[in-house]
Amino acid sequence: MARRTASREAQHDRLSSIPADQWIRMYRQMLTIRVFEEQVNELYTSAKMPGLAHLYIGEEAVAVGVCAALRRDDYITSTHRGHGHCLAKGAALDRMFAELLGKEAGYCRGKGGSMHIADPEAGNLGANAIVAGSTGIATGAALSAKMRKTDQVAVCFFGEGALGQGILYEVLNMASLWKLPVIYVCEDNLYNEYTPRTETTAGAMQARAEAFGIPAAEVDGQDVRAVHASALEAAKRARRGEGPTLIICHTYRFRGHHVGDVNRSYYRTKEEEQQWMAGRDPLQLLAQWLIGQKMATAGLFERFDQEIRAEVTGALEFALNAPYPDPSEVDQHVYA
Amino acid sequence: MSMPSAMPGALVGRGAAPATRELTMAQAIREALAEEMRRDPRVFIIGEDVAEAGTPFKVLSGLVDEFGRDRVIDTPISEAGFTGIGVGAAMTGMRPVVDIMFGDFIALVMDQVANQAAKVHYMSGGKLKVPMVVRTTMGATRRSAAQHSQSLHAWASHIPGLKVVLPSTPYDAKGLLKTAIRDDNPVVFFEDKLMYQLKGPVPEEEYTIPFGVADIKREGTDITIVATSSMVQVVLAAADALAGEGISVEVIDPRTTVPLDKETLIQSARKTTRTIVVDEGYERYGVTAEIASVIAEGAFYDLEAPVKRMGAMDVPIPFSPVLEDLTVPTAESVAAMARTLCGRG
Numbered sequence: 001m002a003r004r005t006a007s008r009e010a011q012h013d014r015l016s017s018i019p020a021d022q023w024i025r026m027y028r029q030m031l032t033i034r035v036f037e038e039q040v041n042e043l044y045t046s047a048k049m050p051g052l053a054h055l056y057i058g059e060e061a062v063a064v065g066v067c068a069a070l071r072r073d074d075y076i077t078s079t080h081r082g083h084g085h086c087l088a089k090g091a092a093l094d095r096m097f098a099e100l101l102g103k104e105a106g107y108c109r110g111k112g113g114s115m116h117i118a119d120p121e122a123g124n125l126g127a128n129a130i131v132a133g134s135t136g137i138a139t140g141a142a143l144s145a146k147m148r149k150t151d152q153v154a155v156c157f158f159g160e161g162a163l164g165q166g167i168l169y170e171v172l173n174m175a176s177l178w179k180l181p182v183i184y185v186c187e188d189n190l191y192n193e194y195t196p197r198t199e200t201t202a203g204a205m206q207a208r209a210e211a212f213g214i215p216a217a218e219v220d221g222q223d224v225r226a227v228h229a230s231a232l233e234a235a236k237r238a239r240r241g242e243g244p245t246l247i248i249c250h251t252y253r254f255r256g257h258h259v260g261d262v263n264r265s266y267y268r269t270k271e272e273e274q275q276w277m278a279g280r281d282p283l284q285l286l287a288q289w290l291i292g293q294k295m296a297t298a299g300l301f302e303r304f305d306q307e308i309r310a311e312v313t314g315a316l317e318f319a320l321n322a323p324y325p326d327p328s329e330v331d332q333h334v335y336a
Numbered sequence: 337m338s339m340p341s342a343m344p345g346a347l348v349g350r351g352a353a354p355a356t357r358e359l360t361m362a363q364a365i366r367e368a369l370a371e372e373m374r375r376d377p378r379v380f381i382i383g384e385d386v387a388e389a390g391t392p393f394k395v396l397s398g399l400v401d402e403f404g405r406d407r408v409i410d411t412p413i414s415e416a417g418f419t420g421i422g423v424g425a426a427m428t429g430m431r432p433v434v435d436i437m438f439g440d441f442i443a444l445v446m447d448q449v450a451n452q453a454a455k456v457h458y459m460s461g462g463k464l465k466v467p468m469v470v471r472t473t474m475g476a477t478r479r480s481a482a483q484h485s486q487s488l489h490a491w492a493s494h495i496p497g498l499k500v501v502l503p504s505t506p507y508d509a510k511g512l513l514k515t516a517i518r519d520d521n522p523v524v525f526f527e528d529k530l531m532y533q534l535k536g537p538v539p540e541e542e543y544t545i546p547f548g549v550a551d552i553k554r555e556g557t558d559i560t561i562v563a564t565s566s567m568v569q570v571v572l573a574a575a576d577a578l579a580g581e582g583i584s585v586e587v588i589d590p591r592t593t594v595p596l597d598k599e600t601l602i603q604s605a606r607k608t609t610r611t612i613v614v615d616e617g618y619e620r621y622g623v624t625a626e627i628a629s630v631i632a633e634g635a636f637y638d639l640e641a642p643v644k645r646m647g648a649m650d651v652p653i654p655f656s657p658v659l660e661d662l663t664v665p666t667a668e669s670v671a672a673m674a675r676t677l678c679g680r681g
Contacts, residue, residue, distance in 0.1 A: 075428065109461030118460035125427055126460060130451055136420010137452065143421055144428040147380065147406065154424075167447075170417025177412070333462035334496050336520035 014229045020295035026068055026224050027286050028304055030060035033084045034283060035312045036093060037255075040083065040100060040114075044259040048320070050102055053114040056084035058254030061282035062187050063088035065227025066155055066247075069235045075123045075141040075154040077134035080115045081187075081253075082127030085157050090122035093312060097319030104325040105318075111325070111333065123152075132158055132165030135184075139171040142182035142244075153238045154182045155231075160248075161192035163201055163208065172244070176212040181238035183231065184209070184246045187221065189253040194267045209246035221249030222282045225289070252276040356539045362395045362532040364506035365471075368513040369396070369433065371542075373403050376431060379517055380407040382418050383435025391435060393473070393532050419445040419470065423453045423522075426468040431517060436472035438484045439526060442491060445470070453522035454497030468523070469516045474502075475528040475566045475616060476653050476664050485653035485660075487566070487616040490623045492524040493593040499523045499547060500593045504568035506536040508591055511545030518544070528566040528616075548595035552604070556586035559610040559674050562601060562627055563589055567614040573667035574674065583678055593623055601627065602634030609640040610677045614665050619647030641677050646670060 037057045043049035056063065059081070067076065067088035078085035086096060091107065099106025100114050107117050118126035125141060128134035138156030145152035162168055163186070175182050192200050206216035217234070219226045227249055234245035254277055256264055264273075290296040359367065373379045380403075381396065387410045390397030400408040411418040415436060422432040436442060442449070453466045474487035493500045499521055503509035509527070516523040553568055554575050563571040568589050575585035586604050590597055605611045611631050613624040624645035632643050649663040675681045 077424075107461065108459060108463070111461050112459045116459040118456075118464055120460070120463050125424070126456065126464065128452075130447055133447060133452060136417055136422075136448055137424035137427060139417075140421035140424020140426070140432075141428045142424075144425040144430045147425070148429060167416045167420060170412070170414035171420065173412055174414065174417060174421065333458045335499070336457050336462070336465045336467075 014232060015225055020290070020293070022068070023225070023286065023290060024296065026064050026228070027283065027290065027301075028308065029064045029088055030224065030283050030286070031304055031308050032093070032312070033060045033063065033087050035308050036087060036096065037083060039312055039316055041255070041259050043100070049100055051113060052258045052260055053083070053100065054081040054258045055255045056081055058276065058281070059187055059189060059221065059251045060084055061224035061227050061286070062185065062221045062249045062251055063157070065224040066157075066183070066185055066231040068228055069231035070123070070153065070155065073123055073150075074152050075125055075138065075145075077125050077138040077141070077154070077156050078117070078127035079131070079134070079157055079159060080127065080129045081159065082115065082117060082157070086117045086119060086124055086127065089119070089124045091117065091119045091124065093315035094318040097316050098322050101319050101322075102324060103319055103322040104329070105322040109325055109329060111329070132162035132168045134158070135162065135168050135171050139175050139180060139182050142175065142180035143178065145181055146178070151239045152181065153235050155185055156182060157185045157187060159192070160186055160188040160190075160197050160201065160205065162186070163205060164192065169208070172209060172212045172214060175244040176214050179241060179243035181241070182244045183234040183238060184244060186246060186248045187251055188248055189251050191253060191257070191267065193257045194261070196267065205248050206246065214244050214246055216246040216248060218248045218250070221251030222280045222285055224282055224286050252280060355541070356537045358535045359506045359538040360532060361503070361506045361509050361527070361534050361536075362393065364510040364538050365395055365513055365527065366397070366399065367538070368510040368517075370399060370402065372514055372517045373399070373407060378429065378431045379433065380409065380430065381433045381435060382409040382411060382422055384411055384413055384437055386410060386435050391437065393529060395532060396435070415441050415444040416448055419448040420452065422468050423448055423456070423466055426453075426466045427456060427464050431467045433469045433471060433517065436470055439472045439474045439488050440483050440486050442472060442488050446491070449492070449498065449522065449524065450495045454495045457521070458497060465520045466522045467520045469513070470522070470524045472524065472526060473529045474526045475530050476648065477660055478529055479655065479657060479660065481655040482652040487526070487648060489524070489526045489593060490617045490621070493623060493626070497522065498594060501525045501547070502565040502591065502593060503527065504531070504553075504563075504565050504589050504591070506534065506538050508545060508551065510538055511543050512547070512591060514544045515547060519547070526565060531566060531569070534569070545591070547592045548597050550588050550590045550597035550600040552586065552600070553589050554585065554587040556584040556608065558584045558608055559612070559678055560586045560588060560604040560608045561670065561674065562611065562613045562631075563587060564593070564615045564623065566616045567665060570665060570667050571614055571670055574670040577667065577671050578674055581675075581680065583674060583680065585674065590627070593626075596627070596630065598630050598634060601631055605631045605635035605643070606638040609638055611635075611639070612644045612646060612670065612673055612677065614646045614670055616648055616664055618650050619645060620650045622647050644673055644677060646673060
């Protein structure tokens with residue numbers, strides 16, 4: 001199976017039919033995730049949030065570019081770094097915050113928390129705190145879609161750390177054998193928690209999929225247009241019954257492994273972080289492109305910033321004031 | 337245990353058959369699966385060698401002929417992977433029956449069963465469900481050694497969110513499996529490999545058996561022996577022997593460890609005042625410990641003797657028949673314990 005490293009030209013062809021307002025919508029979604037996550041960090045530092053959270057800041061283009069290629073009834077499974085996936089698939093800010101604060105109004109009635117947000121109405125089968133733990137679930141959702149003869153697609157988001165887990169290879173094999181409508185999206189943010197990927201991952205990442213006869217695309221995960229083009233193609237392929245695709249998105253975690261991971265000098269340099277933040281910010285890259293294409297002006301982005309910050313503040317206000325679950329909830333929903 | 341050695345035959349014919357037939361446990365299980373697959377197109381089977389091979393125990397023989405390879409799905413040897421696929425399919429509208437050939441392989445699927453399937457409903461605040469059955473086996477004395485002989489149902493019983501079923505007769509196996517398939521929760525269904533050829537009456541007509549209802553396999557007055565799965569036949573044989581000595585044994589099979597019919601166990605213990613709990617899982621931290629504790633708490637003031645436990649010896653199951661036979665309770669060892677407890681030792 002030939003590697004599919006899409007040329008810029010081929011990508012341009014696929015994207016030229018996409019109207020400006022779709023890119024603008026994606027920009028707003030990325031900004032929403034960015035501002036939400038900044039607020040989550042503040043909740044942690046001000047001790048208003050129980051536990052920890054793993055921020056998606058820097059990786060927004062992956063979730064947004066992929067989810068924009070999906071229908072509402074398509075499935076996703078997410079990871080411990082999952083807030084971006086949930087929001088991009090259609091979750092509401094207020095119920096997201098409520099879940100992070102352990103409130104009854106949260107997506108999981110406060111029983112799941114940051115790492116387990118599920119929103120089945122929007123096709124989100126849940127974030128998963130076991131690395132690669134949801135690879136079976138996404139593949140099973142794809143098998144189910146095929147058996148039920150819908151043309152739904154399942155997307156399995158995972159970090160490059162999941163490349164170390166055996167179950168991933170078991171399900172890649174079965175997805176290829178059975179031509180399942182599933183898209184494996186590997187978010188390569190260069191670090192398995194606190195360990196550089198180069199120390200944990202031998203050989204070429206895409207070769208892992210190719211070994212199973214699954215086409216692998218490698219894209220710039222900071223470029224939402226590139227991610228989106230790749231996801232559109234993979235979704236089309238899946239719906240045509242041609243089977244799974246692996247998309248490897250090269251991206252970067254602007255913050256630590258989790259909100260408390262502040263001292264990072266033992267595994268990466270400040271210079272490296274600065275380079276990514278200054279030159280490879282997915283929001284800036286899309287804004288620059290939109291301005292260059294005369295699809296937007298700088299003023300528009302300022303307006304978005306104000307609007308979205310106000311929305312996020314309102315949602316947070318709701319969650320802070322929302323009640324906790326009643327103690328009687330503790331043994332509810334153990335069994336259906 | 338001595339079991340007939342004949343291979344299971346084809347599905348017992350319908351039509352002019354009598355209202356109750358004798359079926360083997362394997363036939364009863366196969367019939368339950370076939371009936372549920374006919375009734376509900378969402379039910380499918382997935383696992384290793386389940387289609388034409390019908391599993392090494394031939395429990396599923398013939399199902400692929402009726403339901404096709406799309407609903408009786410042969411997988412690679414990837415237990416964690418296909419169990420995870422079962423979880424995802426169950427969350428999205430299907431009702432998979434996952435086949436884990438040997439109970440020992442439960443170790444390979446524990447993340448998918450214990451961390452995923454068992455927790456999805458709770459973690460999602462009740463929004464997602466996993467109506468999945470994991471069928472697997474248990475039971476030693478088959479000369480299969482340490483990695484193909486364990487009875488690991490205590491592991492599954494420990495995890496909130498799972499239900500655990502241990503049938504001991506063809507009748508129970510069929511009725512409980514149908515209930516398992518219709519249940520909206522993940523159910524782990526343990527079948528004793530050595531009982532697949534055990535025969536028993538199974539009615540022609542439709543029936544199901546509710547979870548959490550113990551069955552009194554034999555009524556008695558002097559001592560209660562609680563037994564699960566493979567140990568039920570062992571204990572019934574012991575009860576026969578003891579009856580000849582004037583000791584009347586009540587044999588109770590909980591049938592499901594989760595949910596557990598505590599009330600029936602406690603009532604029987606209060607009546608007979610003496611209790612032994614026999615189960616083929618490892619004795620240490622096992623099912624016998626949990627049930628003994630339930631009885632000790634619930635029947636304390638009526639007990640004449642401490643509740644005794646008999647499980648598998650806490651050693652890896654050895655290969656040599658001479659050694660392996662020492663590791664599990666037998667009719668003789670159970671009878672000896674009962675005599676001691678009744679002051680006849």
